[in-house]
Amino acid sequence: MKRFQFTLALVLGSVLAAGEVQAYVNGVYASGLLVPLSVHDGIGDTTAVGLVTHGCDEPNDATPGATIYWTFFDRDSRHVTDGQFQMTDDDIHPFVWAAESGLGLENTEGYLVFAADTDGDGALLGFDAACLAGEAFQVVASDQDVAYKPVWPLHGYDFDFFFVPDLAHMKATSITTLIEGARDLAGAGGNGLLVMRYSVAAGDATQLVIWSAESIGGPGAVYTVNLYDDEQNRRSVNLALPGGEQSRIDPAAIAGRPGDFVNGFIEWRTPDDAAGQYVDNGFFDGNGIASYSVLHSAAFSARQTILNPHRR
Numbered sequence: 001m002k003r004f005q006f007t008l009a010l011v012l013g014s015v016l017a018a019g020e021v022q023a024y025v026n027g028v029y030a031s032g033l034l035v036p037l038s039v040h041d042g043i044g045d046t047t048a049v050g051l052v053t054h055g056c057d058e059p060n061d062a063t064p065g066a067t068i069y070w071t072f073f074d075r076d077s078r079h080v081t082d083g084q085f086q087m088t089d090d091d092i093h094p095f096v097w098a099a100e101s102g103l104g105l106e107n108t109e110g111y112l113v114f115a116a117d118t119d120g121d122g123a124l125l126g127f128d129a130a131c132l133a134g135e136a137f138q139v140v141a142s143d144q145d146v147a148y149k150p151v152w153p154l155h156g157y158d159f160d161f162f163f164v165p166d167l168a169h170m171k172a173t174s175i176t177t178l179i180e181g182a183r184d185l186a187g188a189g190g191n192g193l194l195v196m197r198y199s200v201a202a203g204d205a206t207q208l209v210i211w212s213a214e215s216i217g218g219p220g221a222v223y224t225v226n227l228y229d230d231e232q233n234r235r236s237v238n239l240a241l242p243g244g245e246q247s248r249i250d251p252a253a254i255a256g257r258p259g260d261f262v263n264g265f266i267e268w269r270t271p272d273d274a275a276g277q278y279v280d281n282g283f284f285d286g287n288g289i290a291s292y293s294v295l296h297s298a299a300f301s302a303r304q305t306i307l308n309p310h311r312r
Contacts, residue, residue: 018184024290024307025153025180029054029127029133031124032115032154034178036211036290037248038072038097044141046098048150049112051132056089056118056131063120066131069167072101074110074217075243077172081105084168087116089131100231102273103239111246113154113175115167124164126156138294147303150292158213161283172245173281178213178288182310184273185286191272196291196308198251201262205300208249208266214278214287216271217241226267227257235261239268260298270310 008086040046056066065088072080087093115124116132136149160176184191198206225239237256241247271277291308
């Protein structure tokens, strides 16, 4: 088994380093699911996830359905709490974070990881069926509003050495890349360019969400970015990432933003492993970043979600 995993790591590592995958991919079945920002302030303001399964029951599989393991990490990828539940094949399961979190986690920012164990051994291996997908929302009852939250599939090779020996005890380095995210392809030309939307005009507010498989933030983590308005004017400013792997940022509070820069985008050249901007914990798999913006219109009391594009 170890030899199989090591050989697979070598082959896939070479493919990924060749730069064949350079775009977000959402809405596919995979070994797991990432919800980049999960937070609640009671049942009236909570992240809600809908999970679906398909293809969990493979031929000669003696274990029907799947055990879905979930883990909540804080923004520095420290394990906070976890649990599990059963799903049959072709099943739907609602997961409401305010109901599942337990006590004392109100307004605690972090992220959720779900993983499907289809052979009943409590581990994630190459033999587990990639049969899990889903969607997520932020319910804000006080505004009678629901905001769509993008989720990303987690494939086997997003996990450390393609293997998680104990899904009930995942750790900070259990996920080492996000192949379907904005990637720093190790050894293949460095990092990518991420373009992140904002609007703070006429009472609008923006929540900018950034999630990273590797630690790129925390105290003192500041990146120089280009801030653009809607007239193609540019200003260079600093972008601070408060969390090691997950950050929620208010663009209106960025120091140095001109007062008339109220609608536009932030252009960020993401961290580069080759330049020593983060430590690659995976098997030469680089990093992977997920990002989206939630724009809240004061005039309409409605939230709109924008998936932030990227390119090489």
